[in-house]
Amino acid sequence: MSIYNPLPVVKGLWTTFKSIFEKPVTLQYPEEKRVMVTRFKGRHHLRRYDNGLEKCIGCALCAAACPADAIFVEASENTDEERFSPGERYASTYEINMMRCIYCGYCEDACPTEAIQLGHDYELSFIDKRKSIYTREMLLDPVPEGKEPTPRAVEPGVFIHSIPEMKDPV
Amino acid sequence: MSETTGMILEWAIKSAVVAVICLLGFAYTTYYERRLLARIQVRIGPNRAGPWGLLQPVADGVKLIFKEELVPQSAYKFAFMLAPILTMAPAIIVMGVVPWGTQVNLFGRSIELGISNNLNVGILYILSVTSIAVYGIVLAGWSSNNKYAMLGGLRSTAQMISYELALGLSFLPPIMMAQSMSLADIVKSQQDIIWFFIPLLPTAIVFFISVLAEVNRSPFDMPEAEQELVAGYHTEYSGMKFALFFMGEYVKMFSMSAIFSTLFLGGYAGPWVDQVSWLGPLYLLLKIIFCLGIMIWVRATLPRFRYDRLMKFGWKVLLPFALINLLLTAAIIGIFGL
Numbered sequence: 001m002s003i004y005n006p007l008p009v010v011k012g013l014w015t016t017f018k019s020i021f022e023k024p025v026t027l028q029y030p031e032e033k034r035v036m037v038t039r040f041k042g043r044h045h046l047r048r049y050d051n052g053l054e055k056c057i058g059c060a061l062c063a064a065a066c067p068a069d070a071i072f073v074e075a076s077e078n079t080d081e082e083r084f085s086p087g088e089r090y091a092s093t094y095e096i097n098m099m100r101c102i103y104c105g106y107c108e109d110a111c112p113t114e115a116i117q118l119g120h121d122y123e124l125s126f127i128d129k130r131k132s133i134y135t136r137e138m139l140l141d142p143v144p145e146g147k148e149p150t151p152r153a154v155e156p157g158v159f160i161h162s163i164p165e166m167k168d169p170v
Numbered sequence: 171m172s173e174t175t176g177m178i179l180e181w182a183i184k185s186a187v188v189a190v191i192c193l194l195g196f197a198y199t200t201y202y203e204r205r206l207l208a209r210i211q212v213r214i215g216p217n218r219a220g221p222w223g224l225l226q227p228v229a230d231g232v233k234l235i236f237k238e239e240l241v242p243q244s245a246y247k248f249a250f251m252l253a254p255i256l257t258m259a260p261a262i263i264v265m266g267v268v269p270w271g272t273q274v275n276l277f278g279r280s281i282e283l284g285i286s287n288n289l290n291v292g293i294l295y296i297l298s299v300t301s302i303a304v305y306g307i308v309l310a311g312w313s314s315n316n317k318y319a320m321l322g323g324l325r326s327t328a329q330m331i332s333y334e335l336a337l338g339l340s341f342l343p344p345i346m347m348a349q350s351m352s353l354a355d356i357v358k359s360q361q362d363i364i365w366f367f368i369p370l371l372p373t374a375i376v377f378f379i380s381v382l383a384e385v386n387r388s389p390f391d392m393p394e395a396e397q398e399l400v401a402g403y404h405t406e407y408s409g410m411k412f413a414l415f416f417m418g419e420y421v422k423m424f425s426m427s428a429i430f431s432t433l434f435l436g437g438y439a440g441p442w443v444d445q446v447s448w449l450g451p452l453y454l455l456l457k458i459i460f461c462l463g464i465m466i467w468v469r470a471t472l473p474r475f476r477y478d479r480l481m482k483f484g485w486k487v488l489l490p491f492a493l494i495n496l497l498l499t500a501a502i503i504g505i506f507g508l
Contacts, residue, residue: 004487009472016471018212026214 036120041103043121044096046140047114052147054084054140055115057163058091062107062116070100071107078159082151087113088162094136098124112163173309175274176279177400184285185266190438192262195458196420197227202459203466207382234315242315252409257306260299261421267292268428269354271450283438283450287354293341294351296429297334300384304330305424307386307403311416314345314406323403324388325477332484333383333390339492340377343370343499347508363508367434367495372500374434376492378464381426383484385419388469392477427461428454435461 027034036042047055058075074093076077107116115122126132201216201224208215216223242249271283271500282288289295304327311323344366345351348359367374383390404415435457438450450493475483 012471013467016467019212020206020209022212024209024212024214 025159036122040120040122041105043098043116043119043124044101044107044139046091046094046116046136048141049086050142050144052143052152053080053086053133054152055113055148056091056092056094056111057085057087057113057115058089059112060110061110063112065106066101067104067106068100068102069122070097070102072097080156080159081153083154083159084150085162086159086161094139096134096139097132098134099129099132121127128167174443180279180281181285188265188285189262190263191423192424193417195424197231199420199424199462200230201227202462202467203396206463206466210467224433234409234413234482237412239408239411240406242406244315245406246313246315249309250406251411251489253310254411254418255306256309257303258414258418258421260302260306261418261425264296264299264425265296265315265428267295267353268432268454269357269437270423271447272444274447283447284354288352290350290352292351292353292356293345297338297341300337300422300426301334303384303418304334310407311403312489316406317368317406319403322405325392326403328485329390329392329477329480330384330386332481333380333488336376336484336488336492337380337384339496340373340380341433342496343373346499346503349508353432353437357439360436361439365434365436365439370434372491372495373499374430376488376495377430377434378461379488381430382465382468383480385422385426387419387423387465389472389475390473390480392480404492423462423465424458427458430461431457 006042020080047056060071060075063069063071069160072093072095073091075089076092078090082130094111103118105118113126179363204226205215205223216226218228219229241247266285267287267289269282269284269287273280273282275281286292307330308323308327311326314320343354347363347366347370348356350356350359356366382388404412407415431454436453437457438454440453441451443449443453
C-alpha cells in the first residue's frame, strides 16, 4: 500500500518546508552562552562572609563526604595576627581534583558553614592533566568590595568560637 | 589566426570553463546542502569558516588532500585507482551537451554558449554516458577485496540499472514534444510552446525520482548506507580517492539538475534572453539551484528505502508508470497535434 500512495510523502515534504521558516535554535557559542538553571552544579567556589573572612574552617567534612575522593584538605590554626576564617582553623591546603570530581554536590551538602558551593562555571577543560588539581587560590571567591583581604590582623577576643555562628559575624 | 585554431581554442576554453564550473558547483553544492539541510532541521549550518561559512568547502578540500591514502594490500591496484575516475568523469562529460544560451559575439567570432548544443543525438549521448558511471561503482566494490564493499557495489549497480529504464522512458515525451533529440531544439521548442513541465508534469516527476536513484542519493542511498554497509562500495577509500567519489555524486547531481532544467524547466529560456544572451547561463544556474534545492529537501524529509522495496518500486511502480505516461503523451500528441 505505502509505495503506491504518494500522499504521506507530500505531507512530509510540506512539514519540512514549513520548518525552514522557523527560527533556528542554534547559539553562536562562545559569543552567546546558555544560562544555566539556578541549582546547576558546576565548578566549586569557596565562599566568604560579607566582611571578607573565609567561611571554610578546614574541618574536611567535604573530603569525607566526597564519593570520588577528589578533595584534599589540610587545616592550620588561625592566629589573631593572621586570621583567615572566623573559627579556630582554616584550610591552608585545599585541593580538588577536577578529573575525579563527579559534580554530585555531596561536599556542598556536608559543609557545616556553607563554605563550599557548586556554581555555574562549566568551562573547565585543560590539556595538561597536572592542571586538573584546582587549588585553594583558584577556588576561593574574590574579596568583596572595600574589605581587607585575608590573612588579616584582628583585635584579640572577638573571634573566640571554634565553630563560628552561622550568621554573618562582625 | 586560422579558422581551425580558433575553433580548437574555443572548444578548449569552453571545456575548461565547464570543468571549472562543475568543480565549483560541486564545492558550493556541498555548502548549499549543509546550509539548507540545517535550516530544514531548525538550525544554522556552517557559518564559521570565512564570512557566512563560504570557505567551508575549501577547508573540507584541504582536509581531504592531507588525509593519508590507504590502499588495502590485497586490493586490485589498477582497478582500485581506476574506479573513482570512472565514476567521476561521466558526470562532467555529460555537461558537454547542455546548452547554456544562444549566441554571443566575442573577439569577432560568433560563439555559441554551450559546447555541443546542436548535437543531433544529444539525449542518446546523455543516456550512454550516465551508464558508464555504473562500471565505476561495481569496479570500486570488487577491487576493494572486501565482502561488504562488494555487496554495496552490487546493490548499487542493480539499483542504477533498474532506474535507468525509467529514466530512459521519461526522456521520450520531451523528445516527442520537441520532435528532435538535440537539446538546443528542445530548449527552442520550449520557448515556442511552453515549458515542458506543465504538460508533462508526471514525466518530470518520474524523471526526478529516477535521477535521485541514479545518483545514489537519499532516499535511494542504500549503497552508501552509512549506518548499514559501513560505507558500501567506498568503504576502503580514503583521502583523495574518496573525495573523487564524493565529487562524482555531487557533480552528477549538478549535471542531472542541468539536464532536468533543460528538458522540463526551459533551460536557458527566460524573459529577455533573446536580446541579452548572457542572461541565458544565469537563468540556467537559477533553475539548477532550484532543482538542487528540491533534491536536498527530499533528502531531509524521507527515510531510506529498504533495498527490496527500492527494487520493487523501480520495477513495479515507476517503470509501468513511465510506460503509461509515454503512451498517453504519444496518444495526445497524435490526436491533437502539437
